[in-house]
Amino acid sequence: MMENTQQQSKPLGRYFTYQEFEDQFLPIVQSLPQDTYTFSYLGSSVQNRSIYGLQIGHGKLKILAWSQMHGNESTSTRALLDLLQSTDLDQIIKGVSLYIIPVLNPDGLEDWTRVNANGVDLNRDALELSQPESLILKDALDFFEPDLALNLHGQRTFYGLNNSVLPAQLSFLTPSGDSNKQVTDSRLQSMSLINAVVEQLSSSMGAGIGRYDDGYNPNCWGDHCQSLGIPTVLFEAGHSGDDYSRDQVKGFYLESLKIVISTAKRNMTWSDDTETKYFNIPEIHKSYCDILIRNLSSSCKSVDLAVMYHEQLIEGQLCFIPMIFAINEPSILYGHRTIDLTSHKTYNDDLVISEDMEVSSDSLKIRSFIK
Ligand SMILES: [Zn+2]
Incomplete structure (x- = not known):
């Protein structure tokens, strides 16, 4: 049954099929020391893809982590696979029972959509x-x-601190x-875990870490868990520069998982300044686009174009297609790439905006790509 697993398969990229996920995940599970884990089939998705649960470790502290309930947020799953292959996994799970459900939405992954089938x-x-x-x-x-519940997501490239x-x-x-967003004990417990990540990760790795809006929605799983008194941490993989494969962010994500688990193991308590520290983490807001084209001359005026990549599966490959997102939009302050056309003289020859707002320019190297 496992005859093909001897060859080392290459790490999953930003997009992978569910079959490719299983081809990586199942051999990883089989390579774990036998007395450390329990593996189960939990049920199937709408389109009949298997969803698995893996419990590793037999420690007292029980941590449940699920990834990719939104099918097009794959960094979370890739970081979980890296966690399972960490050389210090035995130390990480010491004292912990870690229950992982990777890819809760396999049909969404297959079609690269947020929603299920x-x-x-x-x-x-x-609810x-x-x-x-x-x-x-x-x-x-x-x-x-x-x-402790870890609700693992990824977000689009809009967000800045x-x-x-x-x-x-x-x-x-x-x-x-x-709905009153009360700072309960379980919220304080999770705040202290997030504070530990910010302290350790932004100082050592210089990661840009933000705080997501805490508006209450009882239909969301994190809010639901917290309402049951289960301390919950929601992770979002973000973006910077040209990291469209999200490999750098995946490294930060993996470190964050390790910090949260090791901190929770030491203690799940808080101190007087926990809440202040947490709310001092800069909130995120939509200040970024993928490419900000400044000072494009258009009928005697100069305009700023915000370009966002549209992610589309084409023949099984994830294509990033540059599309006009906004023109002269004051809330968009930065681009992961910024081009100021006052210093470019030749762009007019080849900057093309199609009828459906796709942008391309050879001289400015604006074009679709695959990840
Ligand atoms: Zn999500």
């Missing part, structure tokens, strides 16, 4: 439980009764558990 956003289905994938997560919560030129490479949230 019925068009439902699983992260708005925590209704209308989808098979939601029921799998609910069953895991009921069965495992975690002391408030009052800063830094893009958000990662953002975190301790979701609210009620």
Whole structure:
């Protein structure tokens, strides 16, 4: 059954099929020391793809982590696979029972969409439980009764840190558990874990780390867990520069997982300044676009064009297509790449904007690419 697993497969890129995921994940599971893990089939997605649960470690502290409930947020799953292959995995799981559900939305992954195959956003289905994938997560919560929940996501390239030129490479949230956004014990516990990540990661690796909005929505799983008194940390993989494969961010994400697990193991408590420190983490807001083209001359005026890459699966490959997103939009302050046309004389020859707003220019190297 495992005859092909001896050859080293190359790490997953930004897009992969569910089959490619299984081809990586299942051999990783089989390579774990036998007495350290329990592996189970939890059920199937709408389109009948298997969803798995892997529990590693037998420690007291129970941590549940699920990834990619939004199908087009793959950095979370890739970081989990890296965690499972870490050379210090035995140390990481010492004292912990870590229960992982990688790719909760396999159909969304396959089609590179946020929603599942019925068009439902699983992260708005925590109360209704209308989808098979939601029921799998609910069953895991009921069965495992975690002391800590890690809700693993990724976000688009829009986000920068408030009052800063830094893009958000990662953002975190301790979701609210009620509409008054009360700072409960479980929120304080998760705040202290997030503070530990910010302290350790931004100093040692210079990562841009932001805080996600804590508006309450009981249909979201993080908010739901927190309302049950389960400390919950929501992770968002962000973006900077030309890291469209998100390999750099994946490294930060992996380190964050390790910091959260090791801090939670030491203690799940908080101090007097935990809340202040948490709310001092800069909030994220939409201040970025992918390419900011400044000072384009257009009928005697000069305009700024914000270009965003549209992610589209074409013949099984993830294409990033540059599209006009906004013109002279004051809230967009920065580009992951900025081109000021006052210093470019030749662009007019080849800067083309198609009818459906796709942008291309050979001289400015604006073109579609595959990741
Ligand atoms: Zn998400």
